[in-house]
Amino acid sequence: MTPEGVFIRHPDKLFIGGEWVAPLSGDSIEIVNPNSEEVVARVGEAGKADMDRAVEAARQAFDHGPWPTTPPAERGAMLMKMAELLERRVPELAAAWTAQVGGLASFAPMMHGGAVMQMKGIAALGESFDWVEQKKGQAVDTAIIAREPVGVVAGIAPWNAPFGIMLNKVAYSLIAGCTIVMKPSPETPLEAYIIAEAAEEAGLPAGVVNLVPADRDASDHLVHNPGIDKVSFTGSTVAGKRIAEVCASRIARCSLELGGKSAAIVRDDFPIEAAANILGNTITVMSGQVCAMLSRAIVTRDRHDELAEAIAKVMKGIKIGNSDDPETQLGPLAMKRQLERVEMYVAEGKKSGADLVTGGQRPAHMNKGYFIEPTLFANVDNQSRIAQEEIFGPVLCLIPAEDEEDAIRIANESSFGLNGSVFTADPQAAYDISRRVRTGVMGQNGMRMEFGMPFGGFKQSGIGREGGEEGLWPYLETKTILLDGAPARL
Structure with a gap:
């Protein structure tokens, strides 16, 4: 069969x-x-x-x-x-x-x-x-x-x-x-x-x-x-x-x-709307079930709330539906136990004191299948479970940093080191920051993949x-x- x-x-x-x-x-x-x-x-x-x-x-x-x-x-x-x-x-x-x-x-x-x-x-x-x-x-x-x-x-x-x-x-x-x-x-x-x-x-x-x-x-x-x-x-x-x-x-x-818990560092020179577009759409790739997923976004504190609002707007516009529908942007999670795992982490995020900005529920219009809405937590403590453990679903953690130096510290404050990104218009800044983040792959302005190049992780990422x-x-x-x-x- x-x-x-x-x-x-x-x-x-x-x-x-x-x-x-x-x-x-x-x-x-x-x-x-x-x-x-x-x-x-x-x-x-x-x-x-x-x-x-x-x-x-x-x-x-x-x-x-x-x-x-x-x-x-x-x-x-x-x-x-x-x-x-x-x-x-x-x-x-x-x-x-x-x-x-x-x-x-x-x-x-x-x-x-x-x-x-x-x-x-x-x-x-x-x-x-x-x-x-x-x-x-x-x-x-x-x-x-x-x-x-x-x-x-x-x-x-x-x-x-x-x-x-x-x-x-x-x-x-x-x-x-x-x-x-x-x-x-x-x-x-x-x-x-x-x-x-x-x-x-x-x-x-x-x-x-x-x-x-x-x-x-x-x-x-x-x-x-x-x-x-x-x-x-x-x-x-x-x-x-x-x-x-x-x-x-x-x-x-x-x-x-x-596994991974990869961080995207959003520099102050990068437009809020562009960052939201990339982050909000990336977390839905393969329903978030990607080891290299940018599941932590780090931004300076004075831009945090504006970015959270912009990401939420993008997520609310994501079309959730059956995988065979060419208009679908977010399909189901792969299996029931994976749905239950993601739901468990959503509950943990709420208990941790992070702000559930949008998502975290099964879509109201889907009464069958292992579906969940794209989910954004803001004001996330980088020491919390949702920031430290791999969720493997469409859940993004937005973490405030004091400045660029603090953002690099937060990115490295993880037992994983598989992927990462620097959102900036300056390739030199992207390179310099990339050399300081302890991870196997770094990309500029998104979850970049180049399959003919070496891929793998630092620390517990492999x-x-x-x-x-x-x-x-x-x-x-x-x-x-x-x-x-x-x-x-x-």
Whole structure:
């Protein structure tokens, strides 16, 4: 059973060792559309024994198969073939995303097409990256620096942007020469099925790409499996800490792209109306369910009330509705538990003494689905829960600062450090402030994204980077070979 417009050949099966096999558990996962609250798909659910099968298949393909020793340029060509196959299925991928998490149909084609373009960029590393370097040593005649695949990867993706995030993990794993076990979120497994079908159709060797949708217990079992050399995880900081502990216990590699509570510093030279427009519309992107979301806005105290009023005006004009409606600007939250989480934080915000300026309720005209209004809290204490914890919904905290120096202090007063922004007409000021904010990405005048560049966080926002050449490094081991003379070939 799959949603309308999504054509998966074996939704009831898992992809292990190049074959579509029934889960040993005999279980399945139901997928609920957050617009209608109705079940729209069912897929096979992997249990612990299925995880072990998938790891064994990936292990065999890495230890004995041709993939790790296939020349990088050839691996890149195979990835490009996969990308072309996926490009044809962008309409399906878009439909799957909208059905599973309520992503806007108007935004979905661009989002998924962009992910395929990013895969093509990663495929090009097969030819452009320095896989082997020859250097003159000090104590030896020749030193060879070789970059080799880290091994078997567990790729664990979240539910908010399941295709792009999983495809990124798959593409980097494959170009590096690794094999991978895909473990998508149980709420959004459909995109990973389409990736597996593309790998199969492109002719990748058996066991190089495997697919095991599963819930928490089986996923934890996967991370514990000694056959996994590296875990690439995107998701909450709480889950990331658990994965880091497990990996540390056996010195397995891990890269973690985790939560955020990113701040936008609004300088005094930036117009109030323009800032309100950006902030009020940004918080509704993907219903606020974005790890890099600008969820804290910091402004000098004498401009605070004017900015609060302007943001509230923008938020009140946001059209809330079904994800399939091209006029909709804010769709539902992805699931019932996420709606309940956001409602809990709204209640916490009220208790904290912050001013609820607008929102915080389910829309009066929507009697079904996991919808909530865009919400603005003003006069927020930066030490409060709503300012310090990731809400993952369309809730913006407006925080007053005494001056620019104080605004930078407040931005850094967070356990997270994923994203941020400086609203200013002066690029030099944006640069200077950006260098002082402890976060992995900073943009001028909005939530800026450049997916071909490194992305990742400081502090509890993660370990490692995704995007660009830097995104490849976590999938490689560096080997130094010291020789008395230069080899005839590398």
